[in-house]
Amino acid sequence: MADVKLLGLWYSPFSHRVEWALKIKGVEYEYIEDDLHNKSSLLLESNPIHKKVPVLIHNGKPLCESMVIVEYIDETFEGPSILPKDPYDRAIARFWAKFLDDKMPPVGKSFFLKGEEQERAKEEAYEILKILDDELKDKKLFVGDKFGFADIAANFMGIWVGVFEEASGLVLVTSEKFPNLCAWRDEYINCNENKKYLPPRNELLAHFQARFQAAPK
Template sequence: MEDDVKVFGLWASPYTQRVIWALKLKGVTYEYIGEDLANKSNLLLQYNPIYKKVPVLVHNGKPVAESMVILQYIDETWPQIPLMPQDAKERSNVRFWSKFIDEAITHLIEFFRYDGEKHEREMKEIWEALRLIEKESGLGKKKFIGGNTIGLADLALGWVAHTLVAMEEVIGVKFITAEEFPHLHSWIGNFLATPAIKDNLPSHELAVEYFKEKRKMCLAIFATQPCHHHH
């Protein structure tokens, strides 16, 4: 049977980007459906009734939701160019860092949505997470968290190479410098040098523009209630 693969996503979303990159790495052909989060399609609501979020992968009519779950599904369904090591201990390491990194990105999103005390608090959390990844994930001894090639944890970390950079520019702060984060800095270089990533990176300028608007909206709403960008 021909594979019918669809991705419901948002181009600027680091969660969506992970999924696109994984499919590109593996050479899987898919159809991309961009969602307007202010006006979600009935299909999206039907495919992800629990969280109603993108990305959703639909494979031969069957939906898979949550980006890290989707990555594992992709790896198991299209085993070429594996995203996980063979060894059980190494696999647990990749899973550990994937989880840590996926938790860290929520701090970036909160940092971006808020101002004042919460903004500062979340910024500290991002610094701390980046420091721990820098020191403890084994980067420096190898090109990628997964080893010599991009793996699950590296795709999870993709936000550091793209979303973070755009948000830095909007807010006027710089997290990753070669001096302070030499390993992460070279990781970004290695990551972006990979064709499947480089050729499927949204434009930095468009991302900055997008996040500028979003930040404005968040700060306008922030005074009264937590910001949900889709309202």
């Protein structure tokens, strides 16, 4: 049996992308929780460039960057495919995964800023959210008719944004402004097929409520 380890953080959307992929494929793995404030020697050795999670270690060989890891898992292990079979659809899925990785940081940052900085971040976030909302018009999912690569990449929008909204009191995504994105998010959360892969929302909420309460006012 392959030796598979995952270095992660339980509250990280990036770690959960990899966990979701491993579970879809039915891969047995050892999960190792790391500490961003006291990074393990294994993490520093496995990801010496970025020094961050997630890291997948397969038969002693480390891999970094969550969507790179998800694609590797899809290609390496038997089980349901995560990327679409059609080459064009695969390319589109990769495009949106890259877009999400590039554009989600400003959305997340807007919850933690104050005053004018927050207002500027919100404007940037609204532009990004509008692009996603337009893409999802007349579509149930990003690519095809089943949850896959791009939807896994969008897990921050599926779970974490709603948690941040409730924990911080700042609401960015409403059905009035972004109806298609909200419909996608509802499908993401309520789809029976997905529920077994999603992190416990109440635990995420408690964690981030504590972080927002501890943040400087």
